[in-house]
Structures are given as structure tokens and as C-alpha cells.
Amino acid sequence: MEHFLDISGFSAGELWQIMHKAKELKDEYFAGGNKPILKGKILGMIFQKPSLRTRVSFEVGMLHLGGEALYLSPAEIGLGKRESVADVARVMSGYVHGIMARVFDHEHILELAKYSSVPVINGLSDYSHPCQALTDVFTIWEHFGRLEGLKVAFVGDGNNVANSLAIAATKLGAHFSIATPPGYELPEQAMAEIRQAAAEGGVDVTVTHDPVEAVSGADVIYTDVWTSMGQEEEREQRLKVFPPYQVNSELVAKAKPEAIVMHCLPAHRGEEITDDVADGPQSLLFPQAHNRLHAQKGLLALLLGK
Ligand code: CP
Ligand code: NVA
Numbered sequence: 613m614e615h616f617l618d619i620s621g622f623s624a625g626e627l628w629q630i631m632h633k634a635k636e637l638k639d640e641y642f643a644g645g646n647k648p649i650l651k652g653k654i655l656g657m658i659f660q661k662p663s664l665r666t667r668v669s670f671e672v673g674m675l676h677l678g679g680e681a682l683y684l685s686p687a688e689i690g691l692g693k694r695e696s697v698a699d700v701a702r703v704m705s706g707y708v709h710g711i712m713a714r715v716f717d718h719e720h721i722l723e724l725a726k727y728s729s730v731p732v733i734n735g736l737s738d739y740s741h742p743c744q745a746l747t748d749v750f751t752i753w754e755h756f757g758r759l760e761g762l763k764v765a766f767v768g769d770g771n772n773v774a775n776s777l778a779i780a781a782t783k784l785g786a787h788f789s790i791a792t793p794p795g796y797e798l799p800e801q802a803m804a805e806i807r808q809a810a811a812e813g814g815v816d817v818t819v820t821h822d823p824v825e826a827v828s829g830a831d832v833i834y835t836d837v838w839t840s841m842g843q844e845e846e847r848e849q850r851l852k853v854f855p856p857y858q859v860n861s862e863l864v865a866k867a868k869p870e871a872i873v874m875h876c877l878p879a880h881r882g883e884e885i886t887d888d889v890a891d892g893p894q895s896l897l898f899p900q901a902h903n904r905l906h907a908q909k910g911l912l913a914l915l916l917g918k
Contacts (some may be wrong), residue, residue: 619779619780627783631750635754658724660715710912713732742776751896768791790818791820833871834873854883858886864894
């Protein structure tokens with residue numbers, strides 16, 4: 613395991629390896645604390661966008677494992693502006709043992725990895741959010757005890773979170789359905805990767821504009837904001853198009869009675885998800901958010917623990 617850029621770069625076996633490590637470290641943490649397996653290791657965290665979960669869970673995760681983390685805010689680095697992405701990667705590689713970056717342009721993650729001599733972790737790009745998807749499949753596994761044979765339904769924008777979730781879930785044997793408004797489907801490249809992952813997992817992928825079709829018979833209903841970071845100027849237009857894709861109690865009732873509801877957060881309550889669903893008995897939103905810490909510890913242990 614060299615970098616963690618996209619779920620598509622990992623086999624089902626490798627994803628299970630990270631998840632089992634995460635489970636082991638989560639159990640160890642709650643049994644009294646983690647051993648300092650990353651003592652002396654420093655994670656450099658580059659952020660071009662805001663963050664609560666990614667920033668805090670990576671920083672706290674490093675501390676729990678005996679290491680340290682360094683937060684570099686959007687104002688500080690000027691990735692690709694003050695200095696080329698390649699030079700940032702070359703310089704950082706001499707200071708830290710791993711780089712976690714949240715960027716606008718997915719190409720910048722690929723470029724960081726190309727020129728870095730230490731592991732690079734994608735902490736969200738416009739194309740994918742693999743740390744979130746790793747957490748999501750970990751959370752589904754914890755809840756149901758398996759991924760195989762489940763149906764995971766995503767309702768909303770065909771965005772970075774939907775892309776990574778689809779690849780992770782299908783690789784691990786869950787069927788996947790997605791309902792987006794026309795014009796907001798997943799990009800072609802993502803669909804190609806999802807179809808390949810689904811073939812590996814031996815599962816079905818359903819692409820529709822009908823949210824009821826997507827959630828019918830689903831074990832997991834997942835949604836995300838209608839306007840992602842970097843798309844703010846499209847917000848007014850998106851608010852006109854997306855309301856039929858709201859995850860509310862009426863839509864949740866179309867899934868299996870034991871279905872769970874997930875959201876990567878932050879949520880725009882009253883837009884893509886209603887309060888009664890977000891705070892209701894089927895919601896796993898906060899255990900899911902807390903699992904960012906545990907899932908990423910598994911990743912950090914395997915990437916930086918060598
Ligand atoms: N889900 C997630 O990545 O949250 P943040 O944007 O707060 O990091
Ligand atoms: N799709 C959202 C996810 C935030 C965690 C965004 O990119 O802004």
C-alpha cells in the first residue's frame with residue numbers, strides 16, 4: 613500500500629485488511645487506549661477547503677497512535693499557486709512521514725502522489741472521497757455484519773461521495789443504486805470504474821432519476837449535500853432541481869423497514885435530509901461520523917506504520 617488516492621486502486625482483500633485493522637484499533641482504543649505504533653511519525657495535512665471531520669479525525673487519530681499531525685490551512689500553502697504542486701510534494705516529503713490533502717482539483721492529488729516520496733492520502737477532491745467511503749463500508753459492516761448481498765442506495769448529486777461509496781460498496785459485494793436529477797449523474801469515468809467494481813463484486817448497479825426506484829428494497833439510504841464545496845455559484849440553480857430528491861420519512865418508508873440512513877456530513881438540514889430522518893431511529897449519521905476516526909486509524913497504521 614503506497615498511497616490512498618481512490619478506492620478503485622484497492623482490491624476487496626485490501627479494503628478488508630484496512631477495515632479489520634480499523635476494527636482492531638477501535639476495540640483496543642475502547643479497551644483502554646491505543647499503543648503508540650506511530651511514535652515519531654508526523655502527518656502533514658494540506659487543506660484547500662474547510663473541514664471538521666477530516667481535519668479532527670486525522671489529527672486525533674495520529675495522536676491516539678502516538679504520532680503527530682500538522683494542519684496547513686487554505687491560506688498557507690497556495691497549492692499550485694504560490695508554488696507548484698510537484699514542489700510542494702518534494703518539499704513536504706522531507707519534513708513529514710505522510711501527506712493528507714483536501715483539494716479542489718483531483719489532478720492535484722495525483723500530482724502530489726507522483727512527486728511525493730511519502731504516502732499521500734486523498735482527504736477529498738472534486739472527484740472522490742475515499743476516506744469517507746472507507747468509513748461508510750466499515751460502518752455498514754459494523755451494523756449489518758456484512759456487505760455482501762445488501763443494497764446501498766444513494767439519492768442526490770452524482771458527486772465525489774457517491775462515486776467513492778459506489779466503488780467501495782460494490783467491490784465488497786453490495787448492490788448499488790443511485791437516483792440523481794437529470795444532468796447531475798455521476799461522470800462517465802466514475803461510472804466506468806463503478807461498473808468494473810460491480811463486476812468484481814458480482815453485483816448490480818442501478819442508475820435512475822427516480823428516488824423511489826433507487827431506495828426500494830434498500831438496506832442503506834445515503835445522501836449528501838446538493839451543492840458541494842467549490843460549486844457555490846450553482847447553489848440557486850441546484851435548489852430548484854433537487855427538492856424531489858430529499859431524503860424524508862416518506863422516502864425512507866419505501867426502503868426496507870430495517871434500513872439505515874447515512875450522510876457524510878456536513879448536512880444542510882431541510883434540504884437533502886429532514887431533521888426527523890437525520891435524528892430518527894434509522895439514522896446512523898453520528899456513529900458514521902465518529903467512525904472516520906477509527907477507519908482512518910486502520911489506514912494510517914498500514915500506510916505509516918512500516
Ligand atoms: N465528511 C467530511 O469529510 O466532513 P468534513 O468536510 O467536515 O471533513
Ligand atoms: N460532496 C461534499 C462532501 C463534503 C464532505 C463536498 O465535496 O463538499
